[in-house]
Amino acid sequence: MAVKLNPHVSVDCVIFGFDGQSLKVLLIDRNLGLTPEKQTAPNSLKLPGSMVYDDEDVDTAAVRVLKELTGLENIYLQQLKVFGSPDRLSKKDDLDWLQKATRMTINRVVTVAYYALIKLHKAMPCEGKVIWQDTQNIPELAFDHRDIVIEGLTALRKEVQYEPLVFELLPKKFTIRQLQTLYEIIEGRKFDNRNFRKSISRWQYLQPIDEKEKNVAHKPAQFYRFDKRAYQRLKKEFFE
């Protein structure tokens, strides 16, 4: 029987975080820690990822990448899309870097892209080693990673219409202003403040808590929380 050189299979993770003002995506600099002569010239930024290990489930590889990088478990993580063009490694810099980094002869890599939503305020072991890039200003990236980030943003925009994903990005207690800003960024449009407050006043799973902002120049805003149980109960009632 013929043995042929199959594609490698990798995972890449689009990890989104929200700092209260802008939606960010986590990137890694391939040149970090390398002396100048060893650095890859252009597009040194890439998504975090890994080859899938021999005995590892593909989904498990994505969980591993996320865990190693952020120290966090139980994060919202979804398969996004497979990027399987045979031209993914057509840039020589990318292929060279990949063969050095993996110490493998590489012909083709099919990658399974995932997207994850994390709460940015939580302390993470990766801080200082990664770049949180504003999603409104994504530069050219290594491989086809810019396309993958854009696909992640499109998926997020679609999903927030049906699922309460914004609460995966917000801190446990948040203001209506933060909630509105996040929706505005994801959907790429401005909302009228009064209409927005009117809409969300119907969300029974959005609950004010007995606490307000402190040390702010303006009138302190009320904090709210997402009541997941209430949401799940309402959803169940609606669909049954």
Add this chain to the structure above:
Amino acid sequence: MAVKLNPHVSVDCVIFGFDGQSLKVLLIDRNLGLTPEKQTAPNSLKLPGSMVYDDEDVDTAAVRVLKELTGLENIYLQQLKVFGSPDRLSKKDDLDWLQKATRMTINRVVTVAYYALIKLHKAMPCEGKVIWQDTQNIPELAFDHRDIVIEGLTALRKEVQYEPLVFELLPKKFTIRQLQTLYEIIEGRKFDNRNFRKSISRWQYLQPIDEKEKNVAHKPAQFYRFDKRAYQRLKKEFFE
């Protein structure tokens, strides 16, 4: 540099069709055309699929499988999910069949599953060579293909809530009865006839045509059509 035996990458297609009464999925019998002693014993039914060729985009491989099998192009086709467990080939029968069929030494296969929606009334070259299995009664299948079909049904159930996918499955002209039956199967629940008609009366893209059923025992029902342009116009207005 080390060369290791990577996983093979394949595509598998969950192709749905609706015959007016039930929602079907297209399956292939591995034993078809084989003499009894060459046949695989249990679970001979599988999804149509293929290894991805060396220079072929993964999505292109799915389009190829669909075209070869049905003769149809411009079919609704979406990536569903990657099935990447290292145990996918753990059944000896499955592995034996696969090595014989592909004439390759195979260690592991990561498969990218797609789902497609087709109009069953169109003549297809594959007729007679495939099995259209009722989705309400899926038997054990080869590999993890039963899980893949179930994942396809789940995705379809979710997507029909937001996209007019049912019209990909219905003939060009259809009755309200057919439309309701299809929704009932996909969503797995019965609708009250009057409420259903009331709901859809608000769909401006659902248009009666100047034709009724013929040769039926009951009162002939009005035919309707889906006005795709009207739908796209309304959607655009809604989102802008």
